Amino acid sequence: TPQVQPAQASPQPQQGVLPVVTDQFATVTVVPNEEIRRQGGSTLGDLLFSKPGITGSSFAPGASSRPIIRGLDVNRVGIVENGIGSNGASDLGEDHVVPIDPLSTNQIEVIRGPATLRYGSTAIGGVVSATNNRIPDALPSCVAAPFQSYGLPAKAPLANAGSPGCITAETRTAVSSVDRGVEGAVLLDAGGGNFAVHADAFGRKAGDYNIPSYPYLTDPTLPFNGRQPNSASRADGASIGGSYIFDGGFIGAALTQNNSLYRIPGIDGADHQTRIDARQTKFAAKGEYRPDATAIDAIRFWAGATDYKHNEIGLTDPADPTTDGVRQTFTNREQEGRLEVQFAPFNVRFAALTTAVGVQASHQKLTAPSPDDPGSPVNGLFDPNKNTKIAGYVFNELKFSETTRAQIAGRIERADLSGTVPAFVPEVFDLTVNPAAIGPATAVNRHFTPKSGSIGLIQNLPWDLVASITAQYVERAPKPAELFSRGGHDATVTFDIGNPNLGIETAKSVEVGLRRATGPLRFEITGYYTKFGGFIYRRLTGNTCEDGACQLGPGLELNQAVYSQRDATFRGGEFQFQYDVLPLWNGLFGIEGQYDIVRATFEDGTNVPRIPPQRLGGGVYYRDANWLARINLLHAFSQNDIA
Numbered sequence: 001t002p003q004v005q006p007a008q009a010s011p012q013p014q015q016g017v018l019p020v021v022t023d024q025f026a027t028v029t030v031v032p033n034e035e036i037r038r039q040g041g042s043t044l045g046d047l048l049f050s051k052p053g054i055t056g057s058s059f060a061p062g063a064s065s066r067p068i069i070r071g072l073d074v075n076r077v078g079i080v081e082n083g084i085g086s087n088g089a090s091d092l093g094e095d096h097v098v099p100i101d102p103l104s105t106n107q108i109e110v111i112r113g114p115a116t117l118r119y120g121s122t123a124i125g126g127v128v129s130a131t132n133n134r135i136p137d138a139l140p141s142c143v144a145a146p147f148q149s150y151g152l153p154a155k156a157p158l159a160n161a162g163s164p165g166c167i168t169a170e171t172r173t174a175v176s177s178v179d180r181g182v183e184g185a186v187l188l189d190a191g192g193g194n195f196a197v198h199a200d201a202f203g204r205k206a207g208d209y210n211i212p213s214y215p216y217l218t219d220p221t222l223p224f225n226g227r228q229p230n231s232a233s234r235a236d237g238a239s240i241g242g243s244y245i246f247d248g249g250f251i252g253a254a255l256t257q258n259n260s261l262y263r264i265p266g267i268d269g270a271d272h273q274t275r276i277d278a279r280q281t282k283f284a285a286k287g288e289y290r291p292d293a294t295a296i297d298a299i300r301f302w303a304g305a306t307d308y309k310h311n312e313i314g315l316t317d318p319a320d321p322t323t324d325g326v327r328q329t330f331t332n333r334e335q336e337g338r339l340e341v342q343f344a345p346f347n348v349r350f351a352a353l354t355t356a357v358g359v360q361a362s363h364q365k366l367t368a369p370s371p372d373d374p375g376s377p378v379n380g381l382f383d384p385n386k387n388t389k390i391a392g393y394v395f396n397e398l399k400f401s402e403t404t405r406a407q408i409a410g411r412i413e414r415a416d417l418s419g420t421v422p423a424f425v426p427e428v429f430d431l432t433v434n435p436a437a438i439g440p441a442t443a444v445n446r447h448f449t450p451k452s453g454s455i456g457l458i459q460n461l462p463w464d465l466v467a468s469i470t471a472q473y474v475e476r477a478p479k480p481a482e483l484f485s486r487g488g489h490d491a492t493v494t495f496d497i498g499n500p501n502l503g504i505e506t507a508k509s510v511e512v513g514l515r516r517a518t519g520p521l522r523f524e525i526t527g528y529y530t531k532f533g534g535f536i537y538r539r540l541t542g543n544t545c546e547d548g549a550c551q552l553g554p555g556l557e558l559n560q561a562v563y564s565q566r567d568a569t570f571r572g573g574e575f576q577f578q579y580d581v582l583p584l585w586n587g588l589f590g591i592e593g594q595y596d597i598v599r600a601t602f603e604d605g606t607n608v609p610r611i612p613p614q615r616l617g618g619g620v621y622y623r624d625a626n627w628l629a630r631i632n633l634l635h636a637f638s639q640n641d642i643a
Contacts (some may be wrong), residue, residue: 026113068307587624
């Protein structure tokens, strides 16, 4: 049996230094381990909220906040964990939890541009990639030189010397005053011989969060005790995994359980005591093999299967506590796999060519039934539906010199979606008056072949500057909710009507950037322009719906939203910098700042709905080898460009 050496220690960047990635063809936002521990966000959206160009849905703060990238969310932002999709239901509603908890995460990257083609055409906005050690790719090491532990990070560095076997343990805890919250996690890694194992468990609990004044604008009569009603949450989870490490690679798997129970704030949520009880069981596997061959550099695979379910619970009648129960259930059973072969660099005379080719496949089955009025043609958000995807992609990187590189990438995908929808759904109807106002259930089968491509260039410049430019053409097939929805969604207070005739959405984009990662002044500035053809969005009609009826104008409980398509243009930019002003004590004193803006309009000049405002922020910091102190302010301007 070949002897495998423990993982070698890699140099860690000093805490507090702005991480600027200069070797990628588009902007990559990195949140390293020490920053995750320092910030203590309970969701990915909360953790990334202050990054340039990224906000969060914040539908249920502390429980449900999905990242929004450059004004794009849900169906245009992918979320993966260790290369496998999160595969919950967060892309079906802003109130749905993302089943990845920062307590168990070691690093988060937000990937934009050509690299997103690896993960699918539904990641036009970007991919949020969370990584951890649940599937170990190397043996742990416990032999280490003495180290200072009174400053962050407190985790001992890996040793260079080999070890026959050992166990490492890490604990993570935090408390928050605003909601009397407490959280904690334990992470264990062990290894010996050719085997490495990992186990972790985490939990968090928070009460209704404190607010400075009365929270409601429309009803001044509700009771107020200084806290946001119906905003408490709790979550817990655990995982166990292991890998076989061999000379040239590894293969491993992990089993993970995520549980979450959280409440939806707001007048309607508080009146009905709306809450969501979510459960996910996930199996994941991945591996890598680097053969001793001249043509192939590495072969990698990722595979996963998830079983997700959540119940949306609340009162049917706010005045009657006995009406409490499940109002709707969402389930997602999904399987996916990806195989990639990276070839060794090949000299094509004018450049060194590195090629990676891959295939990806997935299958998903969604349901969203409701026990309320089960015989209604608009029961639940949609009938059971399925979708299957298979795709192939290729990345070609050309290294012309040590200072100039280019990339050409492409992806082709086949998407087959099947479900049942009413033959027609008028915007105004009343099923109690006319049961035939909505058409009969009709089977729908849609087939799409999205094709995407990109080209990019990186050029190193004097003064440690790196410039980049990328151009992309991306096609996206409609998602199931966009095609098959035809019912109420209590937690978001909407009545969604899908359009089974939606076509492929296209996006043509250009991004330019200038970056500097070293020296006393570190910065990154990016500008982008994206032209959408057939942009799919939820259009509020102004009508309202309730109990099998929709009427013109307000008056009923749910706001009617119809999935529609229009051409749209997004343009914007992001800037962040950090400057070490002067030495102070044993470290450095400096200033930092950031700015981001996105403007989105339809072809007639009207505004695309739900676009984040421009933001400006900055602060000061002190850092040395053991300590980091900073004070920052981020201001969001008023958003007057509303739809």
